[in-house]
Amino acid sequence: MEFQSCVKIINEWDIVAARQLGRNVAKELGFGTVDQARITTAISELARNIYLYAGRGSVCIEKEYVNGKSGMKIIASDEGPGIQDIRKVMEDGYTTSGGLGAGLPGVRRLMDEFDIDSFPSKGTKVTAIKWIR
Amino acid sequence: MNQIVFTFITHSRDYMLEEWMNLMKENADERLINVVSNEMFVQTSAEFIDMIISNTRRNNEEFASKLSDFAEKVVRLGWPLSFIIEGLHKFTLVVINGMVMKEQVTKDNQMEIIYDLDKWTSPMKQEIISIYTQTWERTVSLQKMALQELSAPLIPVIEGITIMPLIGTIDTERAKQIMENLLTGVVKQRSEVVLIDITGVPVVDTMVAHHIIQAAEAVRLVGAKCMICGIRPEIAQTIVSLGINLNEIVTKNSLKKGIDAALDWTNRKITKVEE
Numbered sequence: 001m002e003f004q005s006c007v008k009i010i011n012e013w014d015i016v017a018a019r020q021l022g023r024n025v026a027k028e029l030g031f032g033t034v035d036q037a038r039i040t041t042a043i044s045e046l047a048r049n050i051y052l053y054a055g056r057g058s059v060c061i062e063k064e065y066v067n068g069k070s071g072m073k074i075i076a077s078d079e080g081p082g083i084q085d086i087r088k089v090m091e092d093g094y095t096t097s098g099g100l101g102a103g104l105p106g107v108r109r110l111m112d113e114f115d116i117d118s119f120p121s122k123g124t125k126v127t128a129i130k131w132i133r
Numbered sequence: 134m135n136q137i138v139f140t141f142i143t144h145s146r147d148y149m150l151e152e153w154m155n156l157m158k159e160n161a162d163e164r165l166i167n168v169v170s171n172e173m174f175v176q177t178s179a180e181f182i183d184m185i186i187s188n189t190r191r192n193n194e195e196f197a198s199k200l201s202d203f204a205e206k207v208v209r210l211g212w213p214l215s216f217i218i219e220g221l222h223k224f225t226l227v228v229i230n231g232m233v234m235k236e237q238v239t240k241d242n243q244m245e246i247i248y249d250l251d252k253w254t255s256p257m258k259q260e261i262i263s264i265y266t267q268t269w270e271r272t273v274s275l276q277k278m279a280l281q282e283l284s285a286p287l288i289p290v291i292e293g294i295t296i297m298p299l300i301g302t303i304d305t306e307r308a309k310q311i312m313e314n315l316l317t318g319v320v321k322q323r324s325e326v327v328l329i330d331i332t333g334v335p336v337v338d339t340m341v342a343h344h345i346i347q348a349a350e351a352v353r354l355v356g357a358k359c360m361i362c363g364i365r366p367e368i369a370q371t372i373v374s375l376g377i378n379l380n381e382i383v384t385k386n387s388l389k390k391g392i393d394a395a396l397d398w399t400n401r402k403i404t405k406v407e408e
């Protein structure tokens with residue numbers, strides 16, 4: 001693994017720390033301002049979901065180099081309650097907390113690749129990649 | 134306190150100071166020493182040693198007040214707590230070494246002297262940690278207060294038009310305060326139009342968007358109009374990707390356009406006065 005950097009999410013301000021880390025790496029990799037905003041927003045969503053629903057977890061950032069493409073990978077994982085019905089949480093507007101229910105479907109649209117893995121009572125892992133154009 | 138130890142400590146100030154500074158410089162992280170000038174380091178070190186010595190006089194009040202002054206000072210200098218605790222430890226070493234050199238330590242009294250020094254420095258260590266933490270806690274809470282004061286000002290511009298400029302990250306606590314200030318302010322200032330300017334908000338995620346939508350709705354309920362200004366192009370794009378619907382809210386990309394619209398809404402305009 002070339003590069004990995006993680007932020008533990010325990011309190012609300014850790015969300016800001018995770019965002020900051022993401023923004024710095026995105027800048028370093030040469031993402032433009034719009035993509036930087038997309039990446040930081042995606043991290044914000046995933047980190048806040050950890051904080052709200054799992055209580056604690058981590059957000060890790062990796063640099064990706066595949067077939068001459070380079071990009072950035074976000075891995076948000078927790079050992080929280082997990083998600084029963086993944087199809088449902090990926091629908092726009094579905095929320096159990098009175099939010100907008102736009103976080104997870106939003107992250108999928110903000111990023112180029114998106115993958116969610118969750119087992120009830122075991123935890124959740126969301127992986128998302130953005131490629132440099 | 135043991136008489137020999139007491140006599141040594143109260144009579145060897147300069148020697149102890151010199152030795153202590155050498156020891157600390159040898160071991161300390163260079164960045165730490167370099168942040169303060171040498172003069173400052175010598176001066177602060179002298180204060181530290183004098184403070185420790187003053188503690189032999191059993192004048193607790195004087196010691197406590199010196200200690201809290203000192204703690205505040207080193208916090209300001211950026212000396213970490215570990216450095217100070219290390220300093221206290223090194224001080225004990227300096228005393229023992231000095232007494233050994235003067236042949237005041239013998240086989241018979243060495244344990245007694247060590248115990249005695251330990252008994253003397255332990256409460257000091259506790260005190261330093263406690264005051265240090267208090268000083269930090271106070272600094273943090275003062276900064277928190279300062280942040281809170283900055284967090285959501287409501288500024289009247291012209292009669293009926295009010296602006297709330299938001300700068301920095303919006304967390305749950307701040308979001309609550311924004312709502313509170315908005316509602317009380319709008320009523321108090323009799324605003325007809327409120328402009329919320331988010332030029333300075335670095336990330337607009339679903340939580341921030343949700344709070345903004347709720348704030349706009351609440352302003353509408355107290356009888357005023359609300360406008361969101363300063364939506365930067367990249368923020369506009371992420372809001373769209375998130376699928377957030379801001380159609381119900383009037384948005385402008387700059388505060389200037391917002392003010393123009395607010396004037397328009399209140400049937401006014403700015404004109405140049407003819408000479």
Ligand SMILES: Nc1ncnc2c1ncn2[C@@H]1O[C@H](COP(=O)(O)OP(=O)(O)OP(=O)(O)O)[C@@H](O)[C@H]1O
Nearest residue numbers: 049053082089095096099100101102103104124339
């Ligand atoms: N890490 C997680 N662990 C457990 N449940 C989760 C996790 N992340 C999301 N969920 C569930 O998925 C639902 C949808 O999440 P999503 O982020 O899309 O919307 P939301 O958090 O409810 O609202 P918002 O629009 O503010 O993000 C949540 O309400 C929650 O029930």
Ligand SMILES: [Mg+2]
Nearest residue numbers: 045049103104
């Ligand atoms: Mg969410």
